[in-house]
Amino acid sequence: MPTTIDASFIDSLPANVAVQFLERVAKSPQREAFRYPVGEDWKSITWKQAGDDVSRIAAGLLSLGVQAEQRVGIASGTRYEWILADLGIMCAGAATTTVYPSTNEDDTAYILSDSECQVVFAEDDAQIAKLTSRKAELPALRKVITFDGTADGDWVIGLADLEKLGDAYLAEHPGVIEDTAKSIRPDQLATLIYTSGTTGRPKGVRLRHSSWVYEGEAIRAQDILSEDDVEFRWLPMAHSFGKVLMSTQMACGFAAAIDGRVDKIIDNLAIVKPTFMGAAPRIFEKAHGRIMTMQAAEGGAKEKIFNQAFKVGLQVEQLKRDGKSVPLLLSVQHTLFDRLVFSKIRDRFGGRVRFFISGAAALNRDIAEWFNAAGIVILEGYGLTESSAGSFVNLPRDYRFGTVGPVFPASDVKLGEGDEVMIKGPGVMDGYHNLPEETAKTLTEDGWLKTGDKGALDADGYLRITGRIKELFKTSGGKYIAPPAIEAKFKAICPYASQFMVFGNERNYVVALITLDPDALPGWAAENGVSGDYAAIVKSDACRQMVAGYVDELNKNLNRWETIKKWELLDHDLTVESGELTPSMKVKRNVVEDNYKKLIDDFYS
Template sequence: MTDTTGAELTRPASVAAMLVERVEKSGTQEAYRYLEGDRWVSLTWRETKDRAYVLAAGLLALGVEPEDRVAITSGTRMEWILADLGVMCAGAATTTVYPTTQGADVAYILSDSGSRVIFAENPDQARKVLDHRADLADVIAIVLIEGELDDELVITWAELERRGREFLAEHPSAIDDTIAGIKPEHLATLIYTSGTTGRPKGVRLIQDCWTYEGVSIEAYDLIGPDDLQYLWLPLSHVFGKALITIQLQIGFATAVEGAIDKIVDNLSVVKPTMMAGAPRIFEKVRARVMMGASHGLRGKIFNWAFAVGHKTIPIRLEGREPTGLLALQYKIADKLVFSKLKARMGGRIRFFVSGSAALSREVQEWFFAAGLLILEGYGLTETSAASFVNHRRAPRLGTVGPPVPGTEVKIAEDGEILIKGPGVMSGYHNQPEATAEVLSEDGWFATGDLGELDDHGYLRITDRKKDLIKTSGGKYVAPQKVEGILVAACPYISQIVVHGDGRKYISALITLDPDAISTWAKENDLEFTDLASLVEQPAVRQLIDGYVTEANAKLERWETIKRFAILPGELSVESGEVTPSLKIRRKAVERKYSVLLDGLYDRD
């Protein structure tokens, strides 16, 4: 068992208290940067607190009481953060709802949580609530972040602020008094797990979960107050929520913009020093760069540079720099190739953080070869996100690092990872039986993930316990390993779902990156009308088959992909095949394509 609890980590009583302390320390410094039209504008910490106080007062004026639930259904934007801080300063608890959630599920979450007020991004989000108003007796108001809607339950953001200012004029100490009454054990957030199977469960995270998260990452000495974060992650996900809470404790600035398709363009403008993301983002960047430098002299220079970069990896992982001829070669490689890649990302990136799913070692090494460090971390909604993260000064690629200060870990006899610490949830909302299944009486949380600790105490994730495949021949296969190797090998693959539980061999469903495969098709004079028609062409099948063969060479015999099918389009959140945090819902995909999967075995 690894125990890093050490000395008690002193922390504020609540998230709102963290905000107050941050303003006292650095009130005039930049806290946030966000887009107004095409222009980036800033908020200082004091301005942020003032706006949060007004929103909190507006909530109190509506009748919100301590630990009442206030839902936010919106994409990542500045108003999400302000609304959340307003909820925290009102002593209430935020219920997070993804904007992609269907109306029936929105109603379930709001009903199960007992949410009383909802911040809705626009009229479309508000209508999801109004369509189920008969089942939502607890709802007293819907606050529209943008747009207007004529309904007695609906008020605008501006109207909430107006009521808040009036409330503060009559009760000037109301918010400070409310914050003083918030206790560490009070509910702070209800995050409904997006769930790769079944209905979502509401994870109860108390104030102490978040304040601990802030001080533990600060003690880890990973991020400093002078850093600038680029934040695009969905704030309804625990990863995004954790980052804005960590920011309160450390005091760095954050540029907020939720558009995934604008990430690379915005990085060159914002010039951040750090960014967190899901593995899919890094995989796509790598694939696009490789596609753009795959031919002629440019391709030869590119391949030479990365070959040199890979030679330096063992040296740099030991904290040393290459010497002699290798140092000269790396300097040339950086000038010709790597510097341009770094410039596309703003030129100031100190590190990326990858979480929410497994990142393949091949992708991590590719970035590191170019001088871009991706620190893989690990945690779950039930552990307030970051329970493990790699050391910036001593990264071990292929692991998620050691536990953060204050968190304990042990590996069960069957290989399951068990976690204990202040970041662990108090339980599932309204589900004591489900809570008892994963949370022991002495505080150990069963993650459902399999892993092992190396000699340095760094954790290596094997796979999800429930995802582990057992073939009819009795061989166990970790699908994430197989999928990671193939995605890293092929720049045209977007997603892959490995299948084979109870089957004779492993098969796979594959989706292709529309831009990458279309570019390849045009370069090879293939005629097509859309992606669906393109993936049916024998030349495309032959192309992907070559990469599958290449990946299979790196796998054990029983892990190799014997047959595969290429789907006509990418798996999506809208179709229910992917969670909002970009995790594939394996069971949903296997159900949807069961006939196709059966066909991959019928020929035997």
């Protein structure tokens, strides 16, 4: 039976994020709060030091005349200054509007205009240039504050300049930050996060202070994390997943190492040695693929030992889940393989990971079980920007593969029409900014959030996501297809896969467009005598034969009507810059389908 979690914490939540942060500073002043890279070293910051930095920024914003609930934007990658800016905005009573650094100029201007941002924190000259070129479209924008960019001393000032303004304001108004924090209502707007959206303009999701406070305190109540943990945080802070981790950090008091450079994740894990990390499934897919291809390249006895280790590991873990004892001989083998194989894999992630948390998209069960066999637990969770990111999560002491866990304490779940997952609770948004009709489509009159995802609940309330309602399609033969399930299976089988996109709505069979991982492909090409750039490699007969083998393997495990009858390799991987991925790395399926309409139609000629 699942652990019952006491929901009484809901009666004693901090009033708002500002109070939550200030209470953490007072409770843990000398404990480490953050660390971040400076050159080749890492600088450590205590909660007291972070509190002082945030107070100066908040006071600086107040000196600029920022009022309660007015929007202040952040256009930056994940870094320590992002955290300071966000907390400073909320401690000043204003509301953060997040912008991915990869967001194009048009959407950046739209987001900042629609939200009526008064001030924007811009990471560098590239972000400043987006604002400068669209200045005429941003009449509300009075000041730009840059972390690393070029200040002009007028419209654009540096972060140090803002802090100086803050110091002067604090000298004139002692106690202003504490007083402002106390004045913020729980239902006051804290954040506007614009959904990256796979179609149409981004929609601004309005999230209250009480929503973020609830998210962090709900995780603390589940006893998942403590102040002794160490998080490595690379996730985009413009995404709700990153934001909920920050709320959780304030609730639990652990330290977080901050570095948003994706290409540095593996190097940083070895240095930071975290006890947990949040990530999207693509990170685990790439890590799994990389380890598998490296081992295959070793060949010989090492590859045989590796494969046997996982055969034993998966068998042992299955016996444990079934409540059965592990035979002595199998246990001895497992201990040996743990030393020879699994410990080395764990060391690649720093050697101290208690668990990873996977969110933002569906995690393939086979990959989760593979990591689990190596002693690395991945706890899958689920939520939407519209529910402040976290609504469900598996627990370290009771996790079930293929599910996203039980609903958060003090929240509710039910299945609506067509088994649509519906959520109600303190994390649910107020609505979409300036879009009352869209809000009415998504929120029922009695407060239920319609997620658009199809699901199933087991007897203990563990949720399994079975598909995205809008992505489900029906073949001309009347069979329903759930593309994400098939796509995830291929990525688990093929270590070189990047994207696998399934199509076939109202057609008589299913087809796929495939891209390969640009980081993994050169290694494969060198081992197989193929030369050239990405486009040349994927055109080669050897590459097509390799992919064909994996498609055949996939088809063996699909229902007849789901099997991939035809497929094609694209001459490039999908990117945010090409407009085929959202900034949170989700495929814009409609864009891809439009871009390759002729190719898809030709499959059926």
